[in-house]
Structure formats: C-alpha cells, structure tokens
Amino acid sequence: MTPEQAYSDLVRRMKEIAVLGNTAGVLGWDQEVNMPAANAPYRGEQLSLLAGMCHQKFTDPQVGEWLTKAESFKVLMGDPLSDTAVNLREWRHSYDRSRKLPQRLVEEMASVTANAQVAWVEARRDNKFSHFLPWLEKIIPLTQEQAKCYGYLDHSYDALLEDYEPGLTTAKLNELFPPLKKSLSDMVAKITASKHQPDLSILQRPCDVGGQIAFCRKLAQAIGFDFDKGRIDVSAHPFTTGLGPNDTRITTRFEETNFENAFFSTLHESGHGIYDQNLPGNGHYGTPRASAVSLGIHESQSRLWENLVGRSLAFWKFFFPELKKSFPGVFDDVSLEAFYFAINHSAPSFIRTESDEVTYNLHVCLRFDIETALIGGSLKASEIPTAWNAAVKQYFGLVPPTDTVGCLQDVHWSHGSFGYFPTYTLGNLYSAQFFAAANKDLGGLEAGFEKGDFKPLKNWLTEKIHSQGQRYRANDLVKVATGSPLTSQPFLDYLGKKFGALYGF
C-alpha cells in the first residue's frame, strides 16, 4: 500500500461516513419538521443504528493503518496547509480522540444521558431539581472520567472544550471572561438606570403568519441564503442542518404576536446556513477541508447576521419600509427609531435564549463558572441551585423564582455536554471582530446595508472564513482573517457605541 493509496482509501471511507452521517441528518430534520410523534421510538432505532455504523467505520483499526501510512506522504513536508495535510491533521486528531474512551465508558454515558434527558424534561416541567440531581451525580463523574481518558495539560475542563472548540483552553477563557463580565455588568447597570427606555409594545403587534413567512424568506434571501440549495421550514426549536453539498436547511417558528422571534431566528439560522452553503465544493465534501471549523466560528456567522447586521439601524433603514408594506397598517404610527430601539431593548432576565446582546454573555459566564467548578471538583451537583441563584443575583440583581427558569433551563447537561456553553460567547466575540475587520477592509458596509446590499460582507466572509473549511484551527483563522488574535475589545466597542447611543450613556 502506497501513502497515496492509503490516503485515497481514507478519503473514500470518510466520505462514506459523511454520506451515512447526512442520512442521519435527514432523519433528524424529518423528525423535527414532519414526523408523526407516534413514530419516535422507531426513528430512535434508526438513528442509533446509523450512529453505531458511523462510529464503527470511523474507529476501525484499518483507519489507523491508513492514517499512519498516509502520514508518510511526502507532500506533507511541503505545505502543512495543503488539503491533504489539513485532512490528515484533523482525521488524526479525531481518530486518536475517538479511541481514547473505553467502550464501557461510551456505553455507560449513552445509557445515563438517555435516561437523564427524560428526567430533565420532567424536572424542568415540575420545577424539581431533586428529580434531575441523581442523574447529574452520575453524569459529572463520568464526564470527569472522560476528561481523564482524553488527557489534558492544565485543567480537566480543557479536555472537554476540545470537543466543541478544538484548541481552546480554560486558561484562555479565564483571561477573556472576567474583564468581559466586568464591562457587561457595568453596562447592564447603566442600561437599567437609564431614563431612555424603548416602547416594547411595538414587538407584540399582531403580524399575520403568512406575511411573516414571506418576510423571513425575503430576509434570508437578501443576506445570501441560497434557496436553490436549501429550504426554510417550521419546527419547535429553530435549527440549521446541512444534508448534502447542495442541501442546507434552516427552520424557524412563527407566532402572530412575536414577529421579532421569527425574523431574528431566521437571520440567525441563515447565518449558519450561509456558512454551510459556502464551504468548499463537491470534490471536498465530507472531508475536513470542506467542514466548519468549530461551534464558536459557526456561531459567529449566525450572530453576525442576526445582531451586527440584522439589529443595525442601517439594515432597518432598508427593511422598515418593506416591513410596513408587508403588514399594511400595523406599523403606520411607528418611527424607524422607535422600531430600532424596540428590537435592541436590553434588560436583565432569567432565560439565556431570550436574553439580549448585552446580557447574553453574562448568562454564559455564569455557566462557565459553575461548569469549571463542577468538573474541577470544587462544587457538588447538589449545590448547583444555590450557586446559580447567587450568580444571577450578583449579575442581574434578580432571584430566579423557580429552578425551571434557573438552573434547569438548559438541556446541555442532560446530554453530558460540558464545555459547550463558552462557544456561544466566543461566537459573539468572533462576530464583532470579523465584522470590524470586514468593515476596515471594505469600508462603508452600512451604507450598503441601507440600500439592501449585503454582498460585499457575504463575499468577505466567504473568502476569509467559509471557503477555508478547516484549513486553520479557530484561533489561527481569527488571526489570518482579522490580523490579531481573539479579544473582546471589538465586541465591547460595538456594544458600548450602540447601547450607549440608545440608552444615553
């Protein structure tokens, strides 16, 4: 077997795994969008069979042999950023990682989290943390064991971050988060104390759902989502899924008296979708060269279009007249400025997913503190509600009335997903840094938005980020694309300028 043969065998195998993975993707999408609920157990069997097949095909020792042989490929010596080198680097990383967990641990985790998810749903519904606690008390030690198997240099939490944002460390987050937390808390105090407050009743004006659907399609299309290679549908929780090189699907949800939700979740999911639609083409499909970098980078694309573009005054200078036309009579007495202020309202709240640009990252910092303490062993699962409520009090001056709107609000821990939350904040920070760099490179982006022209920004993102696939790890990609490593400064500058103007500080 030559290195070339080994490499081409690897590509074939990995593309086959991608084909199976996308098959599971279709089943998953269908389950959320179409499937009769009564079929759920059978669909579960299908997904589990496919997951097992993908795992088996990926962890096959043959893959290890191909990797070792292909790594002797002489082209690697030349350019570590060549397609071949990039693919081998990422496959090696995933392969080694996949073989570090003993089968027993994988199976135990799968079985515990399957039960934990059911328990979490009930605990949240009934506001009974005690019902979820026994499962957390199993999941946390299993997660700690996972971290030990994966290995880490500094903090065991590093081993978990690796699943979601390869290369990210606890140390880096400990450098980023505390000053961010401080600045955001100051901003929250100023906003809360401000005499200028928006008229939020605008956001509840009834807009018929048919009109919302049409308007959402218009928004998605305007910013660059390609409906010839994608769809938009309705599901209980909005999401984006890539089902093939020419099939990217986003979902949203509609309520007559909450157009804001539909519009901004459409822009958010479109941002994810545009990333997927502009990854390198068919020949690379199914390889790291044509895959997204990380959850944080993915989230940066959704947040950029949702917030930096979609909640800008320039964007609505173009779209507000369109909105008035689409919902005749509804916004006749509303000024552009009042509308813009309403969609940028900020206030302390309990629920992360409903929070605004200023408070969102405080919700994440809170979770990061609790997660690192849990995994590090300085906090017991039973102490979560107390720790949670104390943090909410400290950040927002509020006390959650129930655990349902407190420490039970997120599904992540029931999946055993520790280390996921920080990627949301990274996404926000990346988004501001990318936007600032694009604006510096191109100049006058907002003048374009006012005329409905989003192409220059979309093309910049495609060139700098989408088309790169996994050529760079996230921290390098940021440097290459923006000229400096990740900092929270562009994000804080952006927030300060925008919310300072709105709330008068």
Add this chain to the structure above:
Amino acid sequence: MTPEQAYSDLVRRMKEIAVLGNTAGVLGWDQEVNMPAANAPYRGEQLSLLAGMCHQKFTDPQVGEWLTKAESFKVLMGDPLSDTAVNLREWRHSYDRSRKLPQRLVEEMASVTANAQVAWVEARRDNKFSHFLPWLEKIIPLTQEQAKCYGYLDHSYDALLEDYEPGLTTAKLNELFPPLKKSLSDMVAKITASKHQPDLSILQRPCDVGGQIAFCRKLAQAIGFDFDKGRIDVSAHPFTTGLGPNDTRITTRFEETNFENAFFSTLHESGHGIYDQNLPGNGHYGTPRASAVSLGIHESQSRLWENLVGRSLAFWKFFFPELKKSFPGVFDDVSLEAFYFAINHSAPSFIRTESDEVTYNLHVCLRFDIETALIGGSLKASEIPTAWNAAVKQYFGLVPPTDTVGCLQDVHWSHGSFGYFPTYTLGNLYSAQFFAAANKDLGGLEAGFEKGDFKPLKNWLTEKIHSQGQRYRANDLVKVATGSPLTSQPFLDYLGKKFGALYGF
C-alpha cells in the same frame, strides 16, 4: 446454535434490514416532497450506499445458515401458517431468489437501467423512440437472462411476475385476460355509441387549492387513514410510503381546475396507506408476517377506496353536500346525478394513468401482450411502436399521434420492470371481488356510505386482509377472504351494472 437461536438471529437481522430500508424510504420521500433539486446526485449516492448495505446484509451466507438451521424448528411441523413458518417461508423464497442472479448481471442491469431512465425521459420529451431503443435492446436480453437464472416451468415471463405477484403465472393471466378484454371492448363500444354522455365541464370548475387540501384530508380521514400515524403532502407524482410502524405517508397533487385528480388520487393513496397502517403491530414489524402480500393486493386496496367506494353514488350522497359547502357557489347549479356521472365518465384515451375504470384494463392487456411477446422472443424491441399502435387502434379505434402518448408513456421498462403491469389489473379484479364479499358478509355497505360510515368495510378489510400480513400468498388470501379463487366476474358485474345504468345499456 439451536433452531430457536438461529430464528431469533434471523429476526434481528431482518429487522435491521427493515430499519435501513425505511431509512432509504425517508430519503426517497424527502427527495420527492422537499429536497432541493440541486442535491439529487448526492441523494443518489446515499440511496445507493443504503441499497448496497441492505443487499449485502440480506444475501450474507450467514443468513442461509440461519435459515437452514431455523427450518429444522419443530413448530414448523405443527402449523404452516404460524408466524414462524410464514416468516421462514418468505425469507427462504427471497433469499434463494436473491442468490440466483450472478453479481455481474445485477451490476450490468443497474448500470444499464440508470442510463436507460435518462434516455427514456429524453425520448419521451422529444418523441424519439429511436433514442430509447438501444437501451431497450440491452434491457430485454438482460431481463431474459434474469428469467433464465431465476428459472421457470412454463413461460419465461413467469419468472418475472414472481417479483411483483408471487405465485402468479402467465397461464393464469392468459386465462383471465382474453375474456376480460372481450367484455371490456364490448362495453367501450356501447359507451362510445351511447346518447347519454356526462357534462365534463363540471370537472374543470375552479376550486381553490387550500379548500382542496382541506377536503382531501377530510376524505382520507373519513375512510380511515390515521393522521396520528401518517401525513399527506404534495409531490409531482402521488405515492404512498411506509416509513415505520407508525409513520405512513401519502402524497397527492393539486391543480385549481382539476379537483377530480386530487380527490381520487387522495382516496387511492389513502387505500394504500390504510393497508400499511393496519398491518400487524410493532412486534412483527420488519418481518413478512407484518408485510403486504403483493403489488396486486396492495393495488386492490387503493382501487377499492378510489373506485368502488369513492366513485359510488352512495359516497357522494354523503359528500356532495359537504363539497358544496367547502366550495361555496361553485357547484350550486350541479345535481348530484350530474356530478356522479361526470366523475364516472368513460371514453377511449391514450394514457393509461388518465384512463377510467372501463378502459384502464385494456391498457394493461395491451402491455401484457407486448411484454410476453418481447420476453418470449416473438417481438423485437424495434417493432414496439407498430405493435403498440395496432393494439390501440384495435381496442380503442384510435391512433396515437406520437410515441410520447403511445409506447413511451410509461417509465417501467426503463427500470427493467417487466411483469409489473398485470398487477394493476389484478388489483382491479381483487378489489371488486373483495368488495362483493364484504357486502355479502356485512350487507348494506352503501347505506352506511350515505351516512358517512365507512368503518364496517374498513374493519372487514383489516380483519380479512391487512392484519393477515403475508400469512397467505395472494391466490390463497383471495380464497380465504372471499370463498373463491380470483375471477373477473365480480369486476365485470360491477362495471356492467354501474356503467350500464349511467350510459343506458
């Protein structure tokens, strides 16, 4: 390995194949209903990978060993109609058959038909039989070779019928079809000559599509399609697909000026869907005990609800007032009798799928004659257009103006599906025989229809047919359910009575 173990290993394997098969089903449904067209090549890769996996898992020699061992199971001696015996009988049949074709022939057929389908689409579009001919000239010898590999006693066409209607023979069709052809031709002549003709303009009255969708749901629900375990969607060609024990999906299509098409294709597909939804429950799912008997029996269920129920006067006694309410003003000047006559119009035509109850089977007889001649070797592929046009002239007194509406109208031959067409007529014959038996057993079915009550008929079908799965082969099922073997008499009696009354003969 005990016979019990071998049997349970077989069940596990076959259920796994069903899970994969249904996964392909979801992909196929999605392709017709949702998928962006640009993703077609990738979806093709996915379907081909899954098909290969299913084939490999089924033809695995291990399956043969399990079968042989399980067949020594002593319970078999007791009851040949036990679940175990039925499953083993059908698995043995499929397994032996699947291993009779050499790999080379399977691959050649797959490759030739993939190209032939593309050529057929173009040939039909451009009315160029010569473009399709070279592919037919490859497909026919390959099909003859298949028949030889499968083996047969009497006519090589028997070996092909076995794929669609196990147990059916050319001899049986040669006994059924000629008198049927004669009677139907006589009826066509009387109908054509009749002074009574319906007002067909009724069928083109515009009915808004939203109203049609709602009405179709009402029709499907009324006859027993369970929307808690199924859906109805829109696709270019209506079809039914079972995606799991609690997930049966039907599709239809809507045109404002052709409500007839939507209503009757909904009833047709609902008939297929009701069969699937009432096969034996979850424990048996994925085994022959819980599978449909044959294409002919499946078609009997769709045609029964579409025609014997859905085009009956009793049915519209109930639904015509509902229709008037659903489309205010559209049918105010139309009498029930005029409406009933219009939806039962009969006239010679070129296209099988658009033909009526009287002429439909003549289209099938024509194809049967040509197919048996092609496979038997007495007709050359190049002679098809001449033979086709001569038969259309003979049956209908018409000459097809183009091959597009003649011998190029059906997709089946481009798939290599010789032996499929007769199952359409069998479906019609079975449907009338089942309906007559149900009416004899239950009495007064039509009185129920007039009140919107379809439960007794649906329950009879479920008891006699759906719940039986593959316990009986089709010819035995008919005997058990109706007390006599298949004949065309009930069908001819039904047509004669109905069309005699309408057209006055």
